[in-house]
Amino acid sequence: ETGVTQSPTHLIKTRGQQVTLRCSSQSGHNTVSWYQQALGQGPQFIFQYYREEENGRGNFPPRFSGLQFPNYSSELNVNALELDDSALYLCASSLATSGGETQYFGPGTRLLVL
């Protein structure tokens, strides 16, 4: 167990809807990164939050957005859901110091878009 929690564990939505996924980081960690993992693929970086600011973004459209709260927990919001958004969404927490820190993953949220 990494101490990183995510909710919900599973979610079914229809195309065009909006979804919010939540993540609580490991105690003492101040950085949260979000990844999307499609079936048979490695995780793909969506974005990272450090001290409530976005600190890097992968190749995802603006309909993917996020927040980090003062307690370092985080949300991932996806608007106008598309069928290809069906994936495992992973949150990883780390303690940012000088870069290259180890990231610890939560159990993930499996999203199915119909």
Added chain:
Amino acid sequence: QKEVEQNSGPLSVPEGAIASLNCTYSDRGSQSFFWYRQYSGKSPELIMSIYSNGDKEDGRFTAQLNKASQYVSLLIRDSQPSDSATYLCAVNSGYSTLTFGKGTMLLVSP
């Protein structure tokens, strides 16, 4: 485009054998390298991190890094059926951003 390449497998080894998993990466500026294990339907679990050229051992696992060849490997000694999983190679090329390979599936037969 930063890329991490892994053989998708499956790599099949008998119980007790050494499993060798390989990974190459494209960004010469990469500084940190990680191996994660992912069981089917679960999230990635950290096995090893390595930052310097050479070998790093932790129990039955040994990570090897060669920055000149842009190559990282993971050796699993005395492989057990419980080691059957997908092994993900991840490379840090920017501030805490990980680029993952697609993973290699390992099957250890009793």
